[in-house]
Amino acid sequence: MAANSCVFCNESTNNDNPVVTLREKGSRTINVVSDQRSDPIQTVPGQVVHQECRRVYCNPIKVAQSIRDTHRPGPSVSLRSAEEAFNFKADCLFCGTKVNFDNRKQQGDVHSITFTECKDSLLQKCSTRNDAWADTVRARLLIVCDLPAADAVYHQVCSSNFRTGKLIPLNFVHNETVQKKQKLGRRYKSPHEGGRPALDDRCQAFIKVTEFLEENDDEQNTISDLVDKMAEYLADSNAESYSQRYMKDRLIEHFGDRVIVTTVNGKSNVATMRQTADSVLLEFHANQSKDPMIQKKIILEAAAKFILDDIKQVETGNETYPTSEDFEFKDASLDFLPDTLKIFLGKILKAKDVELKIASIGQAIMQAARPRVLIAPLQIALGVQLQHHFASRFLIDSLHAHGYCSSYKEVTRFNQNAAVYQGTDIPNHRGEFVQYAADNVDHNIRTLDGHNTFHGMGIIAMITPGTTQGHPIPRAQVTASDIETTGRITAVGISGVGISQQSGMRDITADGCICKYSSGKETTAYNQWIGAGE
Structure with missing residues (x-):
């Protein structure tokens, strides 16, 4: 075969027929189709082929027909069903069976694809799965330019199984010969012919929202927050942001089981990214290696994904600070850790009375994994204790930089909230002996203009025997006026x-x-x- 000839028809690519230069993705698709057809054709990026030859060769109908002809035991009469086409309007994009619109519940809920970026997301998922089902779905995706324009439909259960690495649902497993007997003859509109645009402002803003959610997964982002974020992206256009209900549906449709929407600490519709066990295992088995060192890394990466996913499921928040009951006993500190993290640390740390170390290191890992969502009890407790004994900002911030305790700023915020929340009342006072002690504090007692001087007095109450309280301290933004109002003595x-x-x-x-x-x-x-x- 000549260097300038088409790999499909062996004719010259210098004739009047339109040609296309293959890129890495297109070359890989042709090689996958060639393996399905059991053909010796192999392509490489940069190779030039006829555009029409490539379209016909990768057509899923032709591919299915070639596979049937290859596995057919002997000559037989060609059936009309062998020429049937995949119909995006009536066949499920994933399983290929006919969609029954009259009985949607029994069919597993039928949905239409309403946004164009779904194609890129599915092609990426096909590359991740890299199995026969992924090849079939990829072949269908490559013959359509705009899924919403093609009125593509799918079963919700098929979409969920495909995105999470599962198999085709048994009730939708079928033979290719039972597909509908009609050819796909739809003419697609160009962007200049009007109709639905390829990617409007709202779609672009939604894509940015999904990227924001993935990049800021260490925060508690509610659906309302994401709607507001989309409105920011649309500030320069006349388009409006999605409603909260539609935003939630779009996120679930876009991410599938990778996103969960729950209620956390009174916040409704909190969107959290996660990796399912099936997707982690699928990725693990797809990246097997004979090199022992590489295999170790693959196993560790899979274990880390499991642990991180469990950390994301911990029900906690940053609206209130932990109480003394959360760290007073070892069992309470260990209960804060997910089971997978406790098992992992328990296999590494071997010593007597190692529970406190497991709890401390485990909470430090959790705090580092989700710094803007979690407030680990031992982290804030150690910071408050250091501030009480040493009053050293340098010491607390140095330990915080190494991940051992909360920051000095967070400790100060806790003290301010505790002072405002408790006020000047003595908690649970039942006749214990109380003695007040006061002393003045002066700063800049003399200035050139007589301004900006400070004269104050601090008063403390000493109680014996001591009293305690177990109420959670709210984590709010405390101002100087709040402290002044709370500490004022009549x-x-x-x-x-x-x-x-x-x-x-x-x-x-x-x-x-x-x-x-x-x-x-x-x-x-x-x-x-x-x-x-x-």
Whole structure:
């Protein structure tokens, strides 16, 4: 065969027939079809072939007919059913059986493909599966330009099985000869002929939303958040964002079982990306290697995907901080870890009383895996303890950088929320001895212009025996005014106290309050007193 001849018809590619230069994807598709046909044809990227020859050779109807002819035991009469075409309007895109629109429930829910980017997603899934079913679906996808324009339909159960690496549902397994007996003769519109555009603004914005969801999976993104994000992408156009219901349906249709929509900590419709066990195992078996080192890496990658998926399923959030009950005992700290992570660490760490180390390292792994979603109990507890004993920002942030505790910023936020939430009340006070201690704090007591000076007083209550509370502390944004309002002590006004002129200091007692007063003349004072009791 000459170098400039078509690999299909052996005729020259320099004639008037349209030609096409194969890329890697097109060459791989032809080689797959060649294996199905049991032909010796093999192509490489950059090879030039006739466009019409390639279309006919890769036509799924012709491929199926060639396979039947190859496996036919002897000469037989050609049946009309051997020439039947796949009809996108009436046949399931995945299993190929006729869709019964009158009995959708029994047929496993029938849906129409409504967005054009579904083709690229399915072609990528075909490459991941890399099996006979994937080759059949790929061949169908390659002969259509626009699935929504072709009115393509599918069974929901077939789509789910195909995307998750399962087999064709048994009730849809069929022989190719039972397909409908009509040819596909639809003429597709070009973008210049009007009709549905190939990819409108809303589709482009939706694609960006899916990319945002995959890149920011460590956050709790609700359907409402994704709708708002889509509105941001459409800010420069006249198109409107999807509704929450339609956004949810589109995400499920786009990702399949890779996305779950649940309610987490009061937040409804939280979208989380995940990998199913079937897809992980399918990818694992598809990447087998005889090299022991490569095989070890493949096994570890599969195990890591299982553990990460279980970490994503942990029901937690960042609206409230963990309570002391979540880390006071080892069992509570271990219960925070998913079983797969506990098994993994239990096989590595071998020592007596290793439970605390497993819990600490496991929670550190979980915090690093989902830093903007989880608040690991041991992480925040260690940070608060370090701040209480050492009050060192450098120490806390250094340990946080290594993944051992929460950041100094998070610890400060916890202390602020705890102060505002508890206020000046003593929790669970039942007559324990209480003593208050106060001291002043001065900063910039003298300035050139007399401004920006600070004079304050701090008061603490010492209680014995100590009291505790188990209420969760809310994680909110606390302002300086919130702290000022919470920590303000009510001033008690005393009026009508007659004071005679004296030299030096004098104790004045009024209603149980004591004040030190010094004056140069007799006057009637109106002073502010700080009450020492309730």
